[in-house]
Amino acid sequence: MKPLNQQIQHNCHISDAQYAGNYTLCIYLLKMREFYRWEMQLPFSKKLDNNDIGEWLTTREGLWDDIDEQPLANLIINHQEFELFENDIINNQLENQQLVYSGGYGLYGKPVFFLAELLHKETRDDYTLYISGKEFARDLAAPPGMLQNKTVYIRRESLRRFIWEKFEESLWHKQENPLSRALDCYDFKNNIEDALEKMTDNEVDTVLQHEIGEIMAGKILGPVWEEMLVTLPHSQAEIMARAVRDNVADMLSTLPRLLENNNASQIHFYFANLSSMRKMIFPALTHAYKNWLETKNTSKLKTLINEASDHWLNIAQQTLKLYNNHGKNSQTKIETLINNNYL
DSSP states (O other): OOOHHHHHHHHHHHHHHHHGGGSOHHHHHHHHHHHHHHHTTOOTTSOOOHHHHHHHHHHHHHHHHHHTTSOOOOEEETTEEEOTTOHHHHHHHHGGGTEEEEEEEOGGGOEEEEEEEEEEEEEETTEEEEEEEEEEEEOSOOOSEEEETTEEEEEHHHHHHHHHHHHHHHHHSOSOSHHHHHHTTSOTTTOHHHHHHHHHHHHHHHHHHHHHHHHHHHHHHOTHHHHHHHHSTTSHHHHHHHHHHHHHHIIIIIHHHHHHHTOHHHHHHHHHTOOHHHHHHOHHHHHHHHHHHHHOOOHHHHHHHHHHHHHHHHHHHHHHHHHHHHGGGGHHHHHHHHHTOOO
């Protein structure tokens, strides 16, 4: 029997083989560079050798060519077989070993898996929260926060690596923007490791608040929303629908918490990570941030929260109505709806 991390990593490789082509070349190379650092367990201070990465990349793409038509395999734990997405049952088997597992779906319906050290588990209301540390198996994509049914996974190592990528990005593009302002709140110039640790500690709560917002949005929108996303993969409509729901989640939970904390670094970093789609359909949010920059007054952001909560919930519900009425043929209609209702 293969060790569990090898079983899970093999499924990660199969998923990557089938979906890595969805990235643009630039994003793909950046993700592979970060994935190489993780797989080789290299410290952030280690400068990567492009020749080594090139050889590894060729080998990895060769592996993908060999396995891209293989089916995902169930897991064998303690001589029992478990289906890949039975997260609750699998985690019951792993808790005594201080491990946490997740199998779910990400953007474009890509299967996403990970196995990591379990740092913390707690129950809040009707959902379970896992915070994980060192990761033993993972995909090319490694989202810092994930919601699967009523379980929230906060991946601390992935968040730390994400922040490191942003720090490297700031070195390439020396300009003042939300990212540079967030990083300036920490002492990256003199003590990178300490600054990275402190920033990760702060941003864990931001990731958690977004996932709590996702839970709140899910209770309002119901299970048909997830069915809709699976039906609309590889489409502009899916990306736009995800942006709408992210807006709902952040108006319900993330942004109110950030303004309550009034931590400048967290506010800057939140705006640094808004996707292009979210900025496009929600320009009022960027305008409110600029007002806060100029005045240090959060009143415009607070006022926007109430207006935006109603607006994006309404658009989300109209999106669902279009899907219920037209099914797979709703893509163009969903795009038109959202394009006509920027805020």
